[in-house]
Amino acid sequence: MRPIPRSPKPPLTFSGGLPSSDDLVETLLAGRTLLAESPDHLSQVVDVLESYGEVLDAYSINLIYQAEKQFLNPFPVFRFLDGDHSPAKIWRHLLHDRINFEYAEYCQKAMLWHGTGGLDAYLDSEAFAANCAAIVARKTRRDPLLAALNPLFPQFLCELIRSAATTHALGQFWRVMSDLFLDLARAERDGRVDSIATVVTFIKEGLVAAAGAPITYAVEIGGTSFWVLPPEAGLTFLGDVAVPYVEAVFLRGTPFLGTVSFNAQAQQISPDQAQFMYGALYADPLPTMGSGIPPSLLMQDMYRHLPERLRDRYLAGIRGDGDMRVKICMSFQKAMFCVTNAAIAGTFPHPLTTQAPGEQAANRAHAAAWAARLCVARTDCLDDPG
Amino acid sequence: MLSALLLIPFFGALGLLCWPGELATERIRRAALALLGLQLLWSLRVLLAFDPGQAGLQLQESFAWVDSIGLDYRLGVDGLAMPLVLVNAALTLVSGICTRDLSQRPRLYFALLLTISGAVNGAFLSENLLLFFLFYELELIPLWLLISIWGGANRGYAATKFLIFTAVSGVLILGAFLGLSLFTGQADFSINPVTTAQLGMGTQLALLGALLIGFAIKIPLVPFHTWLPDAHTEASTPVSVLLAGVLLKLGTYGLLRFCLGMFPEAWALLAPWLAGWAAVSVLYGSLAAIAQRDMKRMVAYSSVGHMGYILLAAAAATPVSMLGAVFQMVSHGLISALLFLLVGVVYRKTRTRDLEVLRGLLNPERGLPFTGTLMILGVMASAGMPGMAGFISEFLVFRGSLAAFPVATLLCMVGSGLTAVYFLLLVNRAFFGRLAVTPPSGDAVADSRLEVRLPAVALRETLPALALASGVVGLGVLPWGLGKLSEQATTAMAQLPALVAAIQGGGLLS
Numbered sequence: 001m002r003p004i005p006r007s008p009k010p011p012l013t014f015s016g017g018l019p020s021s022d023d024l025v026e027t028l029l030a031g032r033t034l035l036a037e038s039p040d041h042l043s044q045v046v047d048v049l050e051s052y053g054e055v056l057d058a059y060s061i062n063l064i065y066q067a068e069k070q071f072l073n074p075f076p077v078f079r080f081l082d083g084d085h086s087p088a089k090i091w092r093h094l095l096h097d098r099i100n101f102e103y104a105e106y107c108q109k110a111m112l113w114h115g116t117g118g119l120d121a122y123l124d125s126e127a128f129a130a131n132c133a134a135i136v137a138r139k140t141r142r143d144p145l146l147a148a149l150n151p152l153f154p155q156f157l158c159e160l161i162r163s164a165a166t167t168h169a170l171g172q173f174w175r176v177m178s179d180l181f182l183d184l185a186r187a188e189r190d191g192r193v194d195s196i197a198t199v200v201t202f203i204k205e206g207l208v209a210a211a212g213a214p215i216t217y218a219v220e221i222g223g224t225s226f227w228v229l230p231p232e233a234g235l236t237f238l239g240d241v242a243v244p245y246v247e248a249v250f251l252r253g254t255p256f257l258g259t260v261s262f263n264a265q266a267q268q269i270s271p272d273q274a275q276f277m278y279g280a281l282y283a284d285p286l287p288t289m290g291s292g293i294p295p296s297l298l299m300q301d302m303y304r305h306l307p308e309r310l311r312d313r314y315l316a317g318i319r320g321d322g323d324m325r326v327k328i329c330m331s332f333q334k335a336m337f338c339v340t341n342a343a344i345a346g347t348f349p350h351p352l353t354t355q356a357p358g359e360q361a362a363n364r365a366h367a368a369a370w371a372a373r374l375c376v377a378r379t380d381c382l383d384d385p386g
Numbered sequence: 387m388l389s390a391l392l393l394i395p396f397f398g399a400l401g402l403l404c405w406p407g408e409l410a411t412e413r414i415r416r417a418a419l420a421l422l423g424l425q426l427l428w429s430l431r432v433l434l435a436f437d438p439g440q441a442g443l444q445l446q447e448s449f450a451w452v453d454s455i456g457l458d459y460r461l462g463v464d465g466l467a468m469p470l471v472l473v474n475a476a477l478t479l480v481s482g483i484c485t486r487d488l489s490q491r492p493r494l495y496f497a498l499l500l501t502i503s504g505a506v507n508g509a510f511l512s513e514n515l516l517l518f519f520l521f522y523e524l525e526l527i528p529l530w531l532l533i534s535i536w537g538g539a540n541r542g543y544a545a546t547k548f549l550i551f552t553a554v555s556g557v558l559i560l561g562a563f564l565g566l567s568l569f570t571g572q573a574d575f576s577i578n579p580v581t582t583a584q585l586g587m588g589t590q591l592a593l594l595g596a597l598l599i600g601f602a603i604k605i606p607l608v609p610f611h612t613w614l615p616d617a618h619t620e621a622s623t624p625v626s627v628l629l630a631g632v633l634l635k636l637g638t639y640g641l642l643r644f645c646l647g648m649f650p651e652a653w654a655l656l657a658p659w660l661a662g663w664a665a666v667s668v669l670y671g672s673l674a675a676i677a678q679r680d681m682k683r684m685v686a687y688s689s690v691g692h693m694g695y696i697l698l699a700a701a702a703a704t705p706v707s708m709l710g711a712v713f714q715m716v717s718h719g720l721i722s723a724l725l726f727l728l729v730g731v732v733y734r735k736t737r738t739r740d741l742e743v744l745r746g747l748l749n750p751e752r753g754l755p756f757t758g759t760l761m762i763l764g765v766m767a768s769a770g771m772p773g774m775a776g777f778i779s780e781f782l783v784f785r786g787s788l789a790a791f792p793v794a795t796l797l798c799m800v801g802s803g804l805t806a807v808y809f810l811l812l813v814n815r816a817f818f819g820r821l822a823v824t825p826p827s828g829d830a831v832a833d834s835r836l837e838v839r840l841p842a843v844a845l846r847e848t849l850p851a852l853a854l855a856s857g858v859v860g861l862g863v864l865p866w867g868l869g870k871l872s873e874q875a876t877t878a879m880a881q882l883p884a885l886v887a888a889i890q891g892g893g894l895l896s
Contacts, residue, residue: 012737012823014837259746259820284834286821289750319842323751330837380835 010318016380024371024379029363031352033196034341034374035334038384040313041196044331045338046188047310052332053181054305055298056174059104063171067164071219072139072146072157099304100297104170110248112166114273117244119169119215122233123162131227132158138221165228168217173241176213180206185307196338203342211238211346238346246343250336251373253279257292280336281377285329299325302332333381344370387432387445388461388511391471394425395478395504399497411492418496419482425503426475436468438871441878443513456573457520460513465875466642467510469712469868470635473719474510476857477631478503480850481624484727488536495536498528499628506632510639515563515575518644522636523556529625529633537620544613544620551603551613558600559640562593566648569593582648583886590652597645598656604637605693608667618686623730626682630689631723635715638696642711642879646700650883653703660701661787661794667694668801675808681732681739684812685725688768691801692718698791698798699783703883707786708876709869710779716868717767717775717861724764724854731757731847732816735840736823741812746821752838758817760851765809767858770802774862 019027027034035041062082069083070076080101081089092098115123122128136157140147150157184202187193193202214236217229229235255262255269255278262268270276280295289296303324306314314320314327348366350359398421402414409417435445443462451459463471481499488495501524508521526549534545567573569589570581582590603610614634618626646653653660671691678684692714699711732747733739735754748758767774770781780802787795821838861868 010839012839014839015832015835016837018832018835259749259818284820286752286838287746287749318839319752322842326751376831378835380837 016383019375019379019382021368021371021375024374025364025367028341028344028367028370029352031345033200034337034379035196035382036384037196041334041384042188042194042199043309043313045196045199045335046185046193047307048302048328048331048335049181050185050307051302051305051310051328052335053178053185055099055301056178056181058099058301059101060171060174060178062099062101063104063108063167063174067168067171067217068219071164071221072135072143072160074145074149099301103294103297103301104174105167106254106294106297107245107249108163108167108170110252110254111170111245112163113254114244114248114252114276116247118235118240119166119229119244122229122235122240123165127230127233128162128165128228129158131230132161135161135219135221135226135228138224138226142222161228164219165217169215169229169235169241170245172215172217173237173245176206176210176237180210200338200341200345203339204346207238207242207342207346211236211242213237215241242343243347246340249279250281250340251279252276253282256294258290259284259287259293277373277376280333281340281374283329283333283378285326285333285378285381288326288329295329296325299328299332302328330381333378337379337382340370340374387435388447388463390428391425391432391475391507391511392461392504394421394428395500395507399500399504402493402497402500405493409493411488414492414496415482415485415488418500419479421500422475422479422482422503425507426479429472429475432463433468433472433871436463436871438465439874441465441874446513448513451517454573455516456514456567456575457516458514458575459517460576461508461511462513463511465872466639466712466879468871469716470510470632470639470719471507473635473716474503474506474632477627477719477723480631480723480727480854481628484627484730484847484850485622485624486847491535495532498532499624501525501528502532502628502633506636509636513577515566515577515644517575518640519556519560519563522559522640525633525636526552526556529629532625533617533621536622536625538622539620540616541620544616547613548617551606551610555600555603555637558596558603559644562596562600565589565593565596577643577648583651583889587652587655590649591655594645594649594652594656597640597649598660601637601640601645604640605634605696606637606690607663607693607697608670608690611667611671611690614690615683615686618689618726619680619682623726623733626726626730627723630686630726631719634689634693635719638693638711638715641697641700642708646703647879647882650886653700654883657701657703658791661698661791664694664698664701665794665797665801667691667697668798669804672801672804672808676804676811678808679741681729681741681744681812681816682726684741684808685722685729688725688805688808689718689722691805692722692768694801695780695783695798698787698794701794702787702790703880704786704790705873705877705880706782707790708880709873710782710784710786712872712876713775713779713782713861713865713868717779717858720854720857720861721764721768721776724760724851724858725768727851727854728757728761728764731843731851732761734847735843738823740825741815743825744816744823746817746819748817749821749838752840753817753821754840754843756848757843757851758813760848760855761817762813763855764858765813767862769806769809772862773859775858775865776862778862778865 062080065082066079070079078085081093136150140150146157180203184193187202193199214231215229216231218225218227252273253276283295287293288299314324317327349362352363354360402417437444443464446462448458448460451457478499505521505524509518512518512521530545530549533548534541537544563575569585606614617629621629668691671687671694675684675687675691678687695714696711699707729739732754736744738744747753748755767776770776784795784799820834823838826833
């Protein structure tokens with residue numbers, strides 16, 4: 001019997017290109033998209049953003065619920081139930097048939113910890129301290145536990161209020177982004193969006209439209225309303241929440257434990273938080289679903305809301321349903337580069353068509369600042385492996 | 387009843403070879419699996435008929451074959467052979483099941499597999515020295531063919547080396563058997579310690595020495611082990627399973643049955659040296675395993691180390707250590723077969739076994755998480771973790787040997803500790819960290835961005851390993867079944883030196 005000829009085995013590994021900083025600057029200044037233009041990329045990005053939009057909707061509702069209804073609750077056991085304490089809801093929660101709101105909290109904590117932008121500046125201001133004092137005075141009148149804790153740890157309740165303020169602000173930010181991503185999916189179905197370039201433009205326009213939207217937050221204690229983030233603070237969507245969010249979650253992130261162990265004492269983690277590169281644009285999608293990898297929670301949540309088209313695309317892969325969450329993470333990273341692309345495009349100081357040398361130099365400096373950070377990010381995902 | 391354990395595989399092999407017309411590979415495989423399944427069922431039937439309360443050979447069958455040269459067809463089973471017959475049936479079936487993607491000569495392949503299984507059964511059940519030798523040699527050629535036809539790139543070298551080593555082993559064993567006949571002046575090749583007791587100690591030592599080296603090659607013990615890592619490296623996964631799980635046991639079985647069983651006095655004299663040899667073998671095997679970067683060679687060297695425990699137990703020859711030897715034979719059969727199966731799965735999926743290349747295979751979505759889980763279980767069992775088969779056997783061996791040879795036993799315990807070292811190295815390198823299946827390129831950033839697309843492991847590919855893992859845990863949690871099966875035979879074997887001395891002194895005759 002003759003040996004049966006075997007078909008050539010497919011490659012086990014794939015390596016995407018790694019563009020240089022200069023390449024990225026030229027791409028950004030030319031108005032080209034970071035993500036390679038392809039029909040596959042388009043469907044991946046739109047579909048994964050649609051599922052992300054669904055998840056952000058749930059995150060947003062819950063964060064706002066937590067900030068308003070679980071405010072200064074020392075034991076927020078039911079904070080993920082959005083106020084629905086029915087046995088059916090609790091049962092589903094216990095069976096983990098639910099969205100992983102822990103991921104939203106993880107992002108909120110990253111924002112609070114990195115603390116950049118106008119929101120953080122306000123949280124350290126005198127005006128905010130005065131708001132806190134009024135809130136704490138009212139709250140401790142009715143809550144003996146907090147009344148006992150407050151004199152012992154005078155900064156404790158203020159810090160909790162800062163955390164609640166970030167929670168609410170993130171909830172408001174995600175409300176806008178959720179609607180934007182769901183609109184994007186509709187626009188793609190309508191044919192208004194048919195390329196990566198139009199995706200980036202769509203997101204950019206959405207961000208610009210919401211840029212000046214005010215960010216405010218008030219809580220009700222004993223029938224009286226107290227401002228935590230008053231309108232007078234002048235906090236707005238883009239500069240005070242969106243940009244700090246991108247800085248904290250897309251770029252810096254936190255060096256979570258997972259397949260890589262970090263030794264801070266050996267300077268494996270920079271003592272300067274601004275140098276952190278553990279965010280979504282730097283994350284390795286491969287360890288998704290490994291223990292201690294927080295993005296796994298987001299991927300599980302998106303898996304629940306995956307559009308049919310994207311699910312079918314993933315099922316056609318070599319592992320089918322087996323590595324769905326890694327594939328979601330890969331598509332999600334591509335989508336996040338599109339969002340970043342839109343944010344960069346929306347924040348150029350001058351139009352890209354300008355002929356004035358000074359304005360061109362300013363644009364170039366803006367692009368170079370981003371390119372310096374992005375050239376060490378996971379730009380390998382920007383290619384289309386086909 | 388016992389003859390069926392030979393007839394099923396031998397006639398099955400003949401049937402496969404002679405079946406007229408073209409047969410699709412899958413049909414041949416199914417037919418072979420049916421035969422191997424039948425053999426396993428028949429082995430279980432023998433187990434049901436077996437009385438564990440008796441120490442001697444049971445269910446005996448005999449007829450004179452070639453009387454003039456003392457070759458009788460005499461079969462029997464005792465507590466030493468029974469577990470090995472079961473292991474043989476189970477592992478040959480596992481080998482058959484995990485044989486996939488056979489690109490050439492499927493008829494010959496499965497016929498050879500069946501022939502080996504039948505020959506091994508014959509060797510374990512033989513009551514006649516020449517009959518044992520016949521079966522011992524019969525498995526040699528099929529195994530040589532299995533390595534040299536379906537092996538890896540260096541299969542010619544490995545198969546020839548295996549053939550030369552085991553042929554020398556066969557010559558030494560045959561020489562010892564013939565020498566026994568020559569010196570006793572009898573053409574009686576039955577297994578009888580009283581016959582050898584008539585010989586002078588010098589003659590006994592010479593014959594025992596030949597047998598010892600013959601079986602030491604087969605086991606293998608240091609320094610006769612060099613054929614084994616090469617054979618394993620080049621053999622396909624099912625053949626490695628068979629080689630480690632069953633064929634090496636021919637050597638340890640021979641050690642207990644013929645060396646200790648027939649020359650108890652000379653054995654007792656050599657025992658301290660044998661214990662030392664065991665310690666050297668264990669330590670050498672373990673240290674060599676640490677130095678390996680091929681997963682399969684590492685598991686092969688672990689076999690060299692773990693076979694040393696059996697020599698230690700046999701040297702001590704206490705009832706507990708002898709029972710430990712049987713446990714070690716069975717547990718090593720299951721554990722090493724499990725490890726080779728898993729290494730085979732890793733190799734099939736990643737196309738490499740290089741520990742300098744493989745990383746992060748426990749990755750839950752893109753790696754081989756279930757294979758990794760079973761591998762961790764397997765290495766824990768091999769390192770003697772309580773709750774698994776390896777612990778029971780090592781504990782019995784050490785407990786039974788410590789009083790007789792404390793230094794050698796302690797050194798073997800160090801070897802047991804080294805097992806944890808090299809297997810943790812294996813698990814840490816290949817299964818933890820970021821998933822990688824290609825050699826580092828020198829650019830850490832590029833490496834950390836490499837997307838890995840390994841095909842998934844289907845359930846049917848994992849089932850044989852899962853069955854073996856269940857056996858490993860089952861034997862570790864419920865060892866009494868095997869203990870009950872073998873205890874009478876091993877206790878009787880441990881008392882042989884005293885028995886022979888008593889007979890010689892006339893104590894039992896008067």
